[in-house]
Amino acid sequence: MINQKGSKVGTQFFSGLRFFFLSHVREIKGALSEIIGKPLSTLVTISLIGISIGLPSIFVILGENFLAGLDRIDQSVKINVFLDKSVLVAEGLSLSKEIQDQPDVSLVRFISAEEAIKDFQKQTNLSEILFTLGQNPLPHVVEVVPVSFDPIDVAILVSSLNDLNGVESASTNLGWLERLYGVFSIVRSIGIVFAIIFFVGLILVVAHTIGVAIQNKAEEIELLLLLGATSSFIRRPFFYLGFWYGLGGGLVANIITQISFFPLAAGVERLAQSYQSSFSFDRGGSDTFFLILLIGIFLGATGAFLALSKKMGEINPKRHGYSYK
Amino acid sequence: MISFNNVSMRYADGFEALKSVSFQLADGEMAFLTGHSGAGKSTLLKLITISERPASGEILFKGLNLARVLGKNIYRVRRDIGVVYQNHRLLPEKNVFENVALPLRIIGTDYRELAKRVRAAISKVGLSGSEKKFPNSLSSGEQQRVGIARAVVSKPSLLLADEPTGNLDPELSQEILKLFEQFNQVGVSSLIATHDLNLLDKNNKRKLTLSHGVLIDKSERIEGRDAVL
Structure with missing residues (x-):
């Protein structure tokens, strides 16, 4: 009897786990189909995201290259x-x-x-x-x-x-070194300021895009709530929409960054040579690539969260017993 | 199945939609809710689906007071009630199969089981072969059948209908009514809000009559299994 009960609980657990996994896979596919189904607006959105992440990334990678270049100036600093x-x-x-x-x-x-x-x-x-x-x-x-x-x-x-x-x-003659660090500091600061401004803008762009998607599906959301859908069931596709926008934006950001480095790399290497340093420009490896993707996904999901917080509340929470917490 | 005890409902603008309404619907019973436009029929149904909350009184559904139910119980109650709407409320970008499958998707039914039940429900309402059609390509009567299939696919304990024949001609209305009767015969309790006199005259089910939010007639017992009020 106990074994039968245990077996039943186990079956329910795995059945629940299977449902959880399958429903997520379905929503991921559904969200992907949705953005593929609107190629023009998707291209505009992920391009905006890509530019917003790509520009500060360029400054940050440039800054890192300056730092790496300084490490090689072992003949000059005595x-x-x-x-x-x-x-x-x-x-x-x-x-x-x-x-x-x-x-x-x-x-x-x-x-x-x-x-x-x-x-x-x-x-x-x-x-x-x-x-x-x-x-x-x-x-x-x-x-x-x-x-x-x-x-x-x-x-x-x-x-x-x-x-x-x-x-x-x-x-020691620190003057030139201080000036170089000053330049590096400015580049890094510009990168950080750009990152903050663009990331806030990017979150708002994603929030707006997903907000429009939620608004367009207000009727469907109301119906699903009446049919007994939970708030997480309703939220899930929009979160995955944010995920895909962020992932697509991250890919575009990587492309923009790499394309930008073709003319920039030569300039930076010439600058390094003027400081008696010889090093090859580092365009960022796989860790940078995945970091940019992760930033995109994080910002996309944050935008989706903001949109859901605002819009779901507008779809008459009192009437449908909906509470976004 | 469901019991209204002195239920009153007042909207935010002060309009009193229901005034101390009391009645019971027994397990497996089918009844009509009738009355003029604005009498409170839709409001009463909304109270059962917890789309509105009463100002006072209690609404018992399977022992749960719907006037106070919160959180996950709201979802559970809604999943146990099938609703048919006058305007069908079908999703235009989803085909017949997908529309009917919605309640089963919500409760996480395995796809094979889902497909089996959806096809059975579509077949029951006479729309076999129309699974891949989109609502816009269907007639009003067919759309209503899809709405009924969606309402019954998850095998709810209670079936509600808000003016289900409002947009249909008398012949189609009778066909839709027959569907409700078939579901009732297999034990599904049903409450159908309508002011379609043609529909009301042609059957012998109990009628609950609302007038200006007051239940003026609830005691017409037609069938032996109807509850004593």
Whole structure:
């Protein structure tokens, strides 16, 4: 008897699960048929969604490429640590090792005063003047390449190097780096501002489109409610409509982004070369592709949710016992 | 099956559509609800489908007070009641099969079972072969038959009809009435709102007569199985 009851409950559970799965599949297909059945309006809607997601995506990917480019500028960002004149070569080498052991330091190179004066002589042809000085005026120097090229991180490292015993002064030419980060910061900010504006607009576009679809089906919705349909049964096709619009928009956004990068990539690579960096432009991989799709689906579903919240309430909730919660 | 106890209904604009209405419809009974236009017939049916709520009184359906029913019970009650409308309320973009299948889709009937029952219901109303036709290609009488098939396909306990012959000629009206009688003969309780005198005169079912929201005649017992009021 118990087994029979258990078996019945199990059968009901799997039957319910099957109904749940099949009804969702049916609604997904139904929503797809609906948007395919209206190709022109669907094209307009998913193009709008695609542009709304595509433009900020372009800025974000450009920003990421700037960041990646900066990571490769390992020859340009150096901190020169000038040691006290009293520091001997052996002490200088020891101090170099101490600096190398710091976690925020990528590479160090110790340049003794003798090496420095030889380089100076080679580069300037001022050996006669140096000879008149009688002694080498240059100190030992440690060249430091930081791990991070973020101007704030570099400034913190310079400060910590200045505090070391035996260090006369540590300095770097951060001006160009700060300017580059400033450009990157603006590009990223534009991307974020565009994303917020376009995403809000996109949600409203989807909400309007689905709102019109709900309005067109008001009679059907009223009938379904009278026949005993639940609110989730009514809502489901419109959610999937939002899903398909979002997915289609995400695909269009990916296409727009990739097409835009053909002329942009060359420009960015030239800019990177001017900063002595060689890297190939990253158009975004499969993770970026799926992220854009997910953003599209999320925004489409959000638009559908907004439309349902507004329109379903207008289809006389009191009369039909409908409550959207 | 259903019991109205001192039910009154007032619309938001103050119009009192029903005034202290009391009656019972027994299991398996078929009755007519009649009266002039605006007498309260449609309002009474709307109270049963919970499309409106009474101002006072109780409406018992299978022991459930429809005046206070909330949430999931609303869906359950509506799924147990088949309704036939004067204007058919068929969905124009769906074919006959799809229109009739709607109540079964809502309750999640397996497709094979759904197809079997939909074809049986369509056959019962004499429209076999018209499954793929769209409502606009059907005559008014055929559309009403589709509406009836949709109302009975889920095997409801109660069948309601709001002026089901309102747009039909007398001959077609009698055919539609015969369909209701056939369903009643297999135990489906039915309440048919009509002011079609031709229809009322040609049968011997009980008549509930409304006048200005007051039930003025409810005691005409024609058949032995009718409830004592």
